[in-house]
Amino acid sequence: MGRKHLFVCGVRVDKEDEMTCLIKGCNFVLRNIPHEAFVYAKHADSEFRFQTTQPDIFPYLLVNIGSGVSIVKVESEDKFERIGGSSIGGGTFWGLGALLTKTKRFDELLQLASKGQHTSVDMLVKDIYGGSYGSLGLTGDLIASSFGKSATADKEFSKEDMAKSLLHMISNDIGQLACLYAKLHQLSRVYFGGFFIRGHPVTMHTITYSINFFTKGEVQALFLRHEGYLGAIGAFLKGAEEDNPNQYSWGENYAGSSGLLSISPEMNPMQRARSGTFDMLEMDRLERQLVNLHLLQDPSSYIPDTVDLTEDAPAREYWLDCFEEALDGVVKRAVASQPDMAESVERAEKFRHKYRHKLQTLRHQPFAYGSLTVRSLLDTREHCLNEFNFPDPYSKIKQKENDSALKYYQKAVRSLEELSWEQRQFALVRGVLAGNVFDWGAKAVSDVLDSDPEFGFEEAKRQLEERPWLVDSYDQWLQRLKGRPHKCALFFVDNSGVDIILGVMPFVRELLSRGTEVVLASNSGPALNDVTNGELQILTERIAAMDPVIQAGLKDDRLTLIQSGSSSPCLDLSRLDKVLAMVVRERHTDLVIIEGMGRAIHTNYYATLSCESLKMAVIKNSWLADRLGGKLFSVVFKYEVPARGAHANAV
Template identity: 50%
Template sequence: MADVSCVGNVYNEPNSIKLPEYMEMFCNLHNGKRFAIDIGCSLTKIAYYSTTKHKQSCFNHRKKNINKLNVTNGVNTGSLTNDYSKINNNWENNCETSNTIRNIITDDSDNVIDSCINDSTSQMCNQKYCEIEQMSRLHFLKFQTKYLENCLDFIENHIVGNKELVKGNTIKVTGGGVCKYASCIKEKLGVLIDKEDEMYCLIKGTNFLLKNVSKEAFSFEQNGKPEYIFQNIDSNLYPYLLVNIGSGVSIIKVTGEECYERIGGLSTGGATFWGLGSLLTSAKEYDDLLELAAKGDYEKVDILVRDIFGGDYTSAGLSGDLIAASFGKINVNNGESSQKKFSEADIARSLLFTVLNSIGQVASLYALMHNVDKVYFGGYFLCNNALNMDVLSRSVNYWSDNKIKPLFLRHEGYLGTVGAFLKGTEQWGKETSSGVSRERKMSAGCGNFGNGNGNINESDGDFSVCPFLLNPHTYCPDVVNLVQDEEAREYWLKCFEGTVEKITIKAIESQKNNSTAIKRANSFKEKLLNRLKELKTNPTLYGSLTVRSILETIQQFLHDYEFPDPYLTQKEMENKEALTLFANHIEQLDRLDETTRNKKLIWYLIAGNMFDWGAKEISALLEKDNFGFEDALSKIPKRPWLIDSLDEWSKRLEGVPHKCAVIFVDNSGLDIILGIFPFVRELLRRGTEVILCSNSSPALNDVIHSELLVLLNSVKKICPIIREAEEKGFLIAMESGQTGPCLDLSRLKKNLCEEMIRRKADLIVIEGMGRSVHTNLNTNFKCESLKVAVIKNQWLAKRLGGNMFSVLCQYKNNLIS
């Protein structure tokens, strides 16, 4: 586990902080604005808020500059500037926060090389469609409390250019060490100290993570297949028990957002294991003790039931493998005892089991007594260590007779820190004086399980679950779990590894006049290849592993290395070409009778969906200049297709028109213009209102919201039906809230969900392999749905029972009146 260590002088007194060479612990500290600290007896956790600046591609249909910093829900409140110095960096003026910060784990705690970013700023800002976006991050890290003063010195010396922003501000501090270190913090950083209740912060942080971060909680079974089973966000969260294992143990019953009660605890916790372990072995550091315990054999130290009864104690229902007396074998030979007879590893393991089994037993008894069926274990004592989690899981299952579900948290060590920061956002938000009524949300992110560091990223706007999901409580936006499916994992990791070079080349080409593009692209390439390599050896290293999570990681890395939209030029070129074909395209459609036209429109959706630069096999075709829409039509196999509901869909269109169709679009160019817009036009002609939903930020050659507005403006000049519908408000374009090529219906823009309800949507259309197949193949809705995609991957097509270019045309009617 990475940690802060101190370099001592000749008197062995720590006088400076040494950072591990393999990780920059204090990411972006020079831009630090706000801090929250959780001081425990053994460990201290720090969360600090900082801002970073990125370039974001923009298609501006109004021909005006937009400053992303001051845009909320399409309202222009600022102007674009090429000079960072002209952007007000004052957090209080520009970054209002709300009472909650939102979800999506980026699983990336590495920091982009600042020199690369700064060198490229002036050149990239001269690019067409480029805007400056100020992003916010909440970084967090841990270290031993005894080094707190040294850490504060380091922080104070490295808040470059922002000391005045920090000085005089308030730091939220919680934990048992507040009283001891409050004056020290105030003196060294020149800040005001606001002490927050430890229990309050603990619950606030836990509730936030469980309610907003997908896959935050998981169960664990050592040697299980898989060992980690990640949980979806639980809409029926309360009640639950939180067992927080720090120096001691607190057991808290939580029944609501701020309704909780400490119902018990234990004095034997992390400090017990660390303290006794230091006395009984030569290991003095906690991580060393854990490593020692992992090698030991508790049976050589503990007395088991079989040691007493020769096997199982059947009449009492006791298995022979149960521990009857911890450390019992040390004093069984007529009082003769010698520690030398027992290895330190065996002693450490026995001690660990003693502490954990006690915690598991007491937690189970409290849960049974209070009629609670799930227990979440938190606190840095666990360290997401497999041995720790396995012992606790077995203990809870045994003592509760499998009636209580033991669960663990990815951000287990930062519950109080996150809670303190959230508490701070409530106060800091009230202190802002910009005069602009806006909200800025955050999105949670973290490093891997064994990492003592992480970050929480900003995310614009509110999010909500799609209101028309048939089973929202069990919805999972991933068809295949790559942790469980070894064959699929091996294939997809190899597949993505094979695309890295192509993505790198595209990134360089998108900034071919930029002197730092090659350097940044190679850094991106190296980082992505290392990530894929890590996932091969440890698929749960960054939490849940799916095709969606890998695709989103790629987009995040591109963004971090200042490649906001590598396919921007390609999309612009394809959009222009497709627009020249649009008028003749719809004219030919109008010559067909209604039944034939409705079926032909589905064929056009399928053909359009061929144009996907994210598919390796398709990108090879697209690189040939002569591959066009007619070529794509010729690739569509004869019916019946792999999933074929075309006849059912055609028959449905003979009935009453839909009230409102919500369409999640996929690719730019021929896909959106010759596939989607003619389909939309037909729905509008039938009297159906349409909401077109596109990505909020770039992913491959997918359509983004600002681009869709430009295309809609162009298409309506050609088509009177679309123009009239757009002018009357029957056709609108909205952001989906997605940042990758997949579709998570549990995380849509809140205003989109509200609009779906307001317009009484009764048809949901999902287009594309990423959105329809990878994430929503088995998703059912309360209303009618239509999923259309081409399977552009041979391995996946074969897995689904088809061949390359197999077609998904799935229409379902689950309408609930």
């Protein structure tokens, strides 16, 4: 079907094929939005079980339920086929429901169904046989005949009961049809969308029940958070094809997106009128492609976040309180970062109001943006800061701390060189850990730094717990260093100032001296006081002017600085800058170092890699320390070696 043009008020309007746009939009959200798809379980502790974004989304079945039903098999980005459908769909439910109940509005009909009892209208197996029909595997409460009792009962049926019976009839028919096509084409992923769904609990529950019954759990009914936007997204992408949208990656902007609303039957009338899913979806286009780190042992099972706060209620309550209590400090630093502080106060108050509203929403609807995590809370805060033009609230703090730490760099290196080899290895690790204490994102640390500006590197070392540490693989690491040098180390760095200059750089210097190439991966954009790639380029040049080892590393291309693709205090190894991923692969990287509480504890603590890995962090939150069985400033030093043969397979 060719593109057609329509001119309205001097503006050209292009007509696109509906199904093509629908599939293109579906592929887009499955690829680009983490926790897009979910399973609905009405009676479970958590109604929503979000699926991890898969590297390969194909093939899948899309069951689009509008007026009728279209069943589409999607095999690749551009290959799909409508393999079946039905005239019995959402329009049937709406039309028959209007005749039966005199209710004209679709959402009111669903609300009636949510309150009804279908058993007063439907004939069940036990109504015919007095109980279950065991030899056929039929339970007594199974529907034998939809509306079967209405033919013989001499009574009026309530609108609620008739609506519920009708909903079950339509849903069971669609579910069975979807199951048959899924089995026929050997597909296990079935996504449901369309006007009939739109996040309503009663429709999702009946569809899920039907799928589970007909497939005995072999196929899951999957729903999409943004299914109402699929066609619109697809049309936008079609219109942007000249700009090649596939060369970019995208991310949901939590400040702009309103989130999945509560779908409780107790929803107030205004919420019900909004139809249960989204008011707005906002996406950010990133100026680079994000891809998996090939060194993940199993990308399909990789979950970056350590704790899912939608599942862990005590942790959720703590972290929501923690972020709300930290708001005053964030607002203060945001204002101080601006050239015109008086003008920025109003914007800062708007930021405060918006972010607090987001936190309150997440208290009642923790599933609003998928799985709630510390990472998503941090990212939401960064998105809200950016919305009100506070792109880097810690810019002045970072510059001041960088200048101060650079003055001590040469002295720190000289003191390390005076130590024996074994003493130096321990001092280097201790230096990275002490540097990691300087994290303005941790309230316990920011309180200290605010009250004591003279708090320095040596004071931070004294804060660290003595060995044995909370997680302590140092002896294994030391033994490994006595062996052959690593070929290439990928180091994900954390904070500016003391952390990167006095902690990380001496450690990098030692790796270079051993003959190991080093790739330093830092944030593409600002977040908290984390060092960005642009800042790190400048700092490294300044250090190189003082240190011939660093200078030689840069000159010989053995020390490389590349942006990670992230603008978060946390780290998702499935969404890294494509250039970084290519360099890591080309250099046959055999060591990954992840530093910091956000990158190594809140995320990636359980990440398994196909090469050696080292995760280093200081716990700067007393609640988290207690949860892990430690205390404030406990140390995590986690050195891991993959199963034999895993690295060879990955490379």
